Amino acid sequence: MxxxxxxxxxxxxxxxxxxxxxxxxxxxxxxxxxxxxxxxxxxxxxxxxxxxxxxxxxxxxxxxxxxxxxxxxxxxxxxxxxxxxxxxxxxxxxxxxxxxxxxTSTVASALGLGAAAANFSIIPLPSHLTVPIITGQNNTPVTNPTTDPGAELGRVLFYDKRLSLNQTVSCSSCHQAAHGFSDPARLSVGFEGGHTPRNSMGLTSARYYPRARFFWDERSATLEDQVLQPIQNSVEMGMTLPALNARLAAEPFYQDLFNRAFGSQQVTSERISRALAQFVRSIVSYRSKYDLGVPLNFSNFTAQEQQGRQIFNGPGGGAPSCASCHGTDNFVPNNVFNNGLENPYVDKGIGDVTGLPQDEGLFKVPSLRNIELTAPYMHDGRFATLEQVVEFYSTGVVAHPNLSGPLREGPPPGPGQPPQPVVPRRLNLSTAQKAALVAFLKTLTDRTVTTDPKFQDPFKYGQ
Structure with a gap:
């Protein structure tokens, strides 16, 4: 015709x-x-x-x-x-x-999902990641356990540009799977071309952080709170939650997905929050060279990687080391730190949130898992390579009144004690030692989690 x-x-x-x-x-x-x-x-x-x-x-x-x-x-x-x-x-x-x-777009026409939701909820962790010190780091609340249909809905939301006002960016725009769910740009680009004030933090193993707080300055008490903030941010995505609820509710495939995840087609910001948090918590690294080496006493490591592991863990006996701030087999701390990047701090970090001088320059410390993939580094993305990061800790740590204990000579003054001159502790590594430490950090790379189909964009874009 x-x-x-x-x-x-x-x-x-x-x-x-x-x-x-x-x-x-x-x-x-x-x-x-x-x-x-x-x-x-x-x-x-x-x-x-x-x-x-x-x-x-x-x-x-x-x-x-x-x-x-x-x-x-x-x-x-x-x-x-x-x-x-x-x-x-x-x-x-x-x-x-x-x-x-x-x-209209249905689940079958718009999305490349299987007949049943992928397995997000049961992660076959090796034994060294099931010990109490690791399970105690899990920040999953009892009110929002990860379910397969919930995380699958979260996956679709994570990649959907409908979450931004002009439908041009998604969560995945700033948290790219190939880069450890971070952004290779120093500052991320928002829906109208503006730039975020800080580097995008990687999401690999985000479920393991015992303080359970999110953003570099820990202004979000939970992941459920954090996932909604970029959506409403005037630079990042520019939406309002009522407008988002209405936009998603108009899509038939979302009606189906919300029904699968929560038992009814109702779209609410609370359900959006729960689904996104479930998806993010399912992104767990456990198949790196390091993980494979744990039961083998790291006999799979090269001599250089073994040397780097020894440098990272330090001499023992309570002596400070890299592991002092990046502890356990998840390489994540239970505290916030000032790592001596600068004095005075241009970005006060947690100090900007609390207004307290003792919090200036304190930032959340993310897991080092997949650190090889998440360049650039630090909250402002100032270091382009791991080599530059190691060089900083070797020679560049500066004195700051709030410099954290592992990076200063002698303990900080106690309550009521007069301030003492801060002497930064630097690693002072040789060229070979610096290369060995970088080699060890690369053993924490787990590309299986960055390439797993269940963590990829689910939309059908044709041929």
Whole structure:
């Protein structure tokens, strides 16, 4: 059946494309280009509004025939067209019609999920990660245990750009799986191009932090509170919770997912919070070279890695070491620290929250698991490499009144005692020792968690 549609945005001849009309939703685009496969043309639709489009083709730019109708699932959609071997030129166009927006996205059409939810709740941890000192670090509240359908809903929310005002960024934009669920940029870019004031913290093994607080300055008492704050932040995502609830409730696939997770289709910010927190807590590292080495007494380590492990753990006997601030097999502390980055502190960290001078320059210390993947480093991303981090602790720690005990010579003054001059403790490592410490830190890398399909983007973007 032939149709005349004036609302097309672009036409292409085989693998070329020219925009010839502009009656389209804001920020939408249509591109045709040669595909990587010979004899195929690739079409890419970009549409932050996730509208329904009709793709048509023609041989004469007058008579158009339907090819496919699709609703963009999450900002973009791709389609492959074979180049017909009949020698004729074919034109393609993607048409947007405001009166034909009745295609709905179902779980099956929008998402690449299995018939049953993936296993998020039962993690086959090795024995060294099931001992009391580790289980005591778990910040999962009894009111929000991780369930498979709950974490699966959280996974979809985590990757969905609908959570930002203009539907251009998602949680995953600043917490990228390949980078240990952190951002390779020093400062993350928000929905309108603004930059966050601090580096994006990696999420690997975030469930293990006994203080249970989140953000560099620990301003969120729980992960459930933390996951909602970027959504409402004026730089990061710019949404209000009522507007988000309404937007998600309008999507049929979310109605289904909320029903699976919570027993009804009702979309609430409390349920969004619980689902996102469940997904984040399911991102646990336990298959690194270090983990494989624990039961082998690290016989799988190279000589250099063994040396680095010894440097990291220190000489023992209560002497300060890297492990003083990054303890246990999760490499996470039970306190906050000032690590002597600068004096005075440009960013006061927890001191900005409490207003207390003794808290200036104190920051949350994240787990070192997958630290190789989470560059750049520190709360402001000032160090681009692990080598620079190790060099800082070797030669660069500066004196600060709040410098933490493991990094200062002698104990800090007790209550009521006069202040004493702060003498920073530096590692003063040789070139070989610094390289060994970096080599050990890389044994904490667990790429299985960053590539596991259940932690990847679940949306279907076409071909």
């Amino acid at each position: 032939q149709r005349q549609k004036p609302s097309y945005i672009a036409v292409g001849i085989l693998a070329t494309c020219a925009t010839i009309a502009a009656q389209i939703p804001a920020s939408s685009s249509f591109k045709l280009r040669p595909a990587s496969t010979a004899g195929v043309v690739s079409m890419e639709l970009t549409d932050p509004g996730n509208h329904t489009w009709q793709v048509e083709r023609s041989t004469d730019l007058i008579h158009w025939f339907p090819v496919t109708t699709t609703k963009v699932p999450n900002g973009r959609y791709g389609y492959l067209f074979p180049i017909e071997p009949d020698g004729r030129s074919y034109f393609y166009r993607a048409g947007y019609d405001a009166d034909q927006q009745n295609v």
